[in-house]
Amino acid sequence: MDSDDEIEEAAKWEGSPGTIVLINALEDSSTIKVAHEATCLLIRQYLRSSSSHNIGVSIYGTDQTQTDLNSNNIIDIISMDTPTLEGYKKLRAMDIASYGKAKEYVLSEVLWHCSKIFKDYKKKLSSQTILILTKLLNPPVTTDQKRTLDRVVNLVGSYTKITIINISPDDYPIDKFYKELLIDINKSQEYTLPQAVWNPNVIQNMMYQQSHRHLAVAKLSFEIGPGFSIGVGVYSLLGKSNQSYLKTSNIDAKTNETVTRVTMRSKLTVNPGDSQKVSDDDVSGDSKELPLLDSELLFCQEYGGERIEFTKKEKEEMSNPFGPPMLKLLGFKPAIKLCKEKWFLKAGYFLYPNESVIEGSTVPFKALHKACDEMKTVAICMLCSRANSRPSIVALAPCTRPLDLEIEIGFDVIHIPFAENVREIPQLDDESDKPILQKKQKEEMNKILNSLQFHYKADMFENPKLQSQYRAIEAKALQETSLEPFVDSTIQKPEVYQVIREDVFEELFGPFGVSSIKRSCNTDKSNTIKKIKTEDINESLVQDMIINKSVDKLTVAQIKNILKERNITFSKSLNKADLCELVYENCTS
Template sequence: MDSWTFDGDDQENEDREEGEEGDWFWGGRTATVFLIDAAPDMFEAPEQKEEEEEDTPFICSVKAAHATLMRKVISNDQDLSAVVLFNTRETSNPLDFPGIYVLQELERSGAEKILDLEKLMKISKAKFSQDYGQSTSASIHDALRVCQSVFTKCKSRLSGMSILLFTCQDDPHAGEDQRKRQARSKARDLREAGIILEVLHLGKAFDINKFYKELVIPENDDGEDEDLLSRDHRTLADPTERLSELMDRVRRLEHKQRTTGRVAFTLAPGVELSVSVYTSIRKMYKPSKVNLWKNTNEDVRRMKKEYLEETGELLMPSDYVKYQVYGGKKIKFTLDEVKNMQRIYNTGIQLLGFKPIDSIKPYHYIKPANFLYPDEKSIQGSTKLFAALLERCLARKMAAIVRLIARQGSSVSLAALVPQAEELDNRKTQVVAPGFIACHLPFADDLRNIEQQNRTRATSDQVDAAKKVLKKLHFLYSPENFDNPDLQTHWENVKALALNRKQVDPVDDFTLPNYDIMEKKAGPLITQFKNLVYPPSYDANQPIKRPAASSTSAPKKPKLDPSAIDVAAEAKAGRADKLTVDVLKRWLQGRGVQVTGRKKAQLVQDVMDEVGA
């Protein structure tokens, strides 16, 4: 079932907690087709280096598809994926084109699809040739048409469609100009239909300029996007022959970037461009538990209704008001008044000025930053103006100070737009996208003055010893090197149950310190620091004793005897709900009322019935 999306999938928790309304829109699903070449060359293992066993290009492609399905199960199980093989002897596709085999239809990631890919990952060349066969006569045009038909058959609304083509043949239609023209024409049709084609070229001697460049970058567009924000570096990256590089490249291509909002960026009166706002960092939580009906395994729907206690009348949302205490009084607001109070400025970004980048300090951090990228669909020419602003900010090392309101109802935020240049790895694969990092800045009301009392200052020898330890144990931190062990353990347990595995794969906890390496690097320095800071009798393994409580602390309230409480008088005064469950039960049992299995609300009602209140 398709889902509704509330102002994009990457909202910030802080904004949601403010009770802001926002806009709902129909999001749809993301669909990906893995188009894998099954030609004989795909089963030829690359040259082994240093006795390392390398997988064949075909096995690497299947592993990449398998890893993507595993990620989708965790990140977004509503996304759809399919696997199509071409250059096979057997034929299985809705258009009945020769040499094309639809291995998996466009469906949600499930345990059966994952297990089928695991079997394919272990298949030998002889077994594959026996079951599916191999050839080199399949047409790229026909393969792309089959992929398009797979999208067309899907009845769900799709928010994004992409084809990831895995091959090691750089010129499949050598000397066949007619087939090349057909493939180029079909690639243009896919772009017009909103289907993105990406080529994952494998093999060391692969030359994308022979054939596939014309599919990825059409002739009429070549050279128009040669600016700071061009995507050519990603699609025309060097070929890869390593599984790790292929996995990383597929992860970047198949990931759907969802915006938090699309807003206008006003540089000056009458000068505007449109940008998309992305959430760069957000905390990942375990999925919430869902109640199922044990007989049919269907989701249990909950309905909550509230009634007025005095009359039993059903309460509607319009019957509620919000209030805030001011001067000892409850100041009431209607829901419309609350919305109007939050709309100080219209949605958008307003340029206020520029500051040097080094003036933005780490202690200015108040919440995760956003990423800004131009949105050419809303305002034409936004990409060129955005690129010009980014280039000059990088050249002068300046950050733009702006007023940022990402969407309707969001709170006003001051932000510093720190420019970020594009970075490529040694294979011309984009690892850092060009754009602005919107670092949210604190207001004067957010700053606090911290007064420290009874401070003990370290001596110069202790400071020097600490510097030596820090210098030896220093390393470059990257969040990509540390997985959350709690989340990983949870998903490994779920995966073992879903795939009927008897054993759970162990999870490597990279947050644990490696004491052996630490001792090897800075063992004597740590000992020296400990001798300078702690007394000789200090033992780190001994628990620290807490000081005894001060005699001036307030005495505890004495417990009242339940038999001394006049329950009837308390009930007539309307304070029966203030009594404990034990008091209520004791009083009711003395009058012969059954109290087994009854909750406090029921006990209070029984007391009220007994006293006739």
């Protein structure tokens, strides 16, 4: 499907994503209000995450024009850039419904406007996304429909993702034009008609997912065999929502200006005819300071008391001997051999076909997914996501609809440890007697667990600490007198636990809490057993304990040490009583 040249020239991951949100001003005021509120929530979400995502907001279908480009009936509320508090305030204060409506609905003009923004944007974009908030009821004028479809084909051909969000309180028959438009957006592949949504929070979540769907960690060539590769994208479905901390900066004492730091590498050259040695503190007048080239830069590492030097090229080759960034298939293993919980090293990725790397990759990707799913196997691969990153062993497990997303198929990328990562943890001996559970106790606990079960979704719980902090910061930044209400979803609901019979649970497993009965201390010191320290154990003490049959006063670890000192082999699965019998049988002098 590809050649070696195509693998070497795979697209590098660079730039930041760009998204344009379009609001249809030709709709009724209630629809415009919902779209406006959802867009404000989206900008606020980007402000909270301090994202480098470039986003712009425009209104189309108005009788006015406010844009730097040569477009008609379009108002750019927020020019495409990283979200700012000023832009959010401007968007929130705007009354979109107050603008007049255009005489004709021309959609091709809006799409041309978006393509012009992406083309003229100064920053490099890693992805381009257009989100259209509108109803799918009224099509553009007849003379503009053909131009709109052609414009969509050009945008999709340039890898611009177009998503239409159907804003409506009720379902209705979608116009025929929008069905043809969706066919061109999805490149004549299977698609589902967008469902009507009316909740601004749901619309905000949909926009946030759509704008992040193509944010791949890496776009790689997946080498399945010699001369056979497909294009894939490696995605991270889980992102860190770190708590923001106060940043400190150094200020000049005289001017109060922020002090910036610049790191420069330079070398000092000395005139060859000058025999006088130049020290670090005394620089000769004939010496010159020149910039240090990358080819002259050396790295070193101490090994055995000596400094081993490497050039920059040698360091890069040692850091990544695997080669260019790619995914390479090593073989297959039964899925039962893989345990995600046991081999968890770090958060895994999600693998999905990417046509921008190698065209036609979707069909073999689906075939591989179907084969692994039917044969209950996982693919073991070598993954190198960056040119300067270390390769790792991963397992590709077939999955569908990860985290309840509208994704048909894909592979979970599970990191597998190398031999150097596996630690041998010594077996811990539990000296305490294991409690015996009665059948009645098991049955009661099963009833409790069954009564507390619920349907889990990935977006059910929000971090209460982060949410409360965001609302406090936003209230101060926006000069709001009251905080936005927040419902803590991690707090237990008392009504859920009313199904538990407290008397039966207390009888079987209790008592609990402050009412627990503590064991009274033994006041008779004559019956108190004093623990023997390991350093106090000698041969005479061992013989006395064997004669008195009191070896069981020692700990399991101490008994094992006695057996090891006498080169007596024993199984690790033996309990304390069996170990004592071995001492009585083999350690008598």
